[in-house]
Amino acid sequence: MAHVEPVFDPVVHAPQRLQICALLARGGAVEFGVLRDALAVSDATLSKHLKTLTEAGHVELRRVQRPRGQARTWVELTPTGVVAVRGHFAFLQGLAP
C-alpha cells in the first residue's frame, strides 16, 4: 500500500463530516438515505455537510431517477476526496496514543 501523507483537513475534520467521509471511504457510493440513517441526522443536516464537502471537491452527488417514485441521490468520494480522507485519518492515527 502506498505511503499516505498525514495531513489535517479542516473540512473533513468536523465530526459529522468525518463520519460521512469514513462511510464513503469504506462503502464506495452510498445512497443519501443510508448515510442519513447511519449518521442519525436529519436530511437538512446531511445536505448541509454534503454541500460543504462538494464545494471542497471532496464528494460528488449523482441523482438517479427511478422508473417509479422518488429519485435517489448517491454520494461518492472524488479522487481528491479519497486523498484528503486518507491523509486526515493518517493524521488522526498519528496523534492517537
Add this chain to the structure above:
Amino acid sequence: MESHSHDDQSSPVDPLAALRVSQQAQGRLASRVRSPWWFHLLRGLSVAAMVVGLAGAPETGPYLLLGVVALAALARWRTRTVGVTRANTERWRFVALGAPWSVLALVATVAGMASVVVLRDEPAWQVAVIAGIAGALVAALGPAADSAARRRLAAPQA
C-alpha cells in the same frame, strides 16, 4: 434521536473520539449488508439455471438467459435495498469484501459452467447434479460472504 449539525472546526483534535465515532458509523453501515434467505436461494437457483442452460441441449437454452436476467435483477434489487454500491455493483470489490466465501462461490459458479461446456452431451442427470451442486454452494456461501463483508466494512480505517 437525530443529532444536529456540529460544524465547529475550531474544536480541539481528539483523535480517539474522532476515530471512535467514525467506527460507530461504519458499524451501522456494515449492518445493512445483509440479505434475506430467499435472496441467497434465488441466487443459487439462478446460477443453477445458467449451468443447465450451458449444457447444450436446445430445450435448455432459455435457462441461460433466465439465469443471467435473474442474477442481474437480484443484484439491482440488493443495491437498491442495501444502499451501498460496493456491496453489489462493483462486483469484484464485493468478491474481495466477502472473501474467502465469495471467492469459493465464484469458483463454484465458474467450475459448474465450465464443466457442462467441456463435458458436452452429458446425460441430463449429470448436468442436473453439477447445476445443483453449484447452485447449492452459491446459496449456502452467500450469508457467510455477507458476514465477511460486514466485518471488513466495519473494520477501523487503515
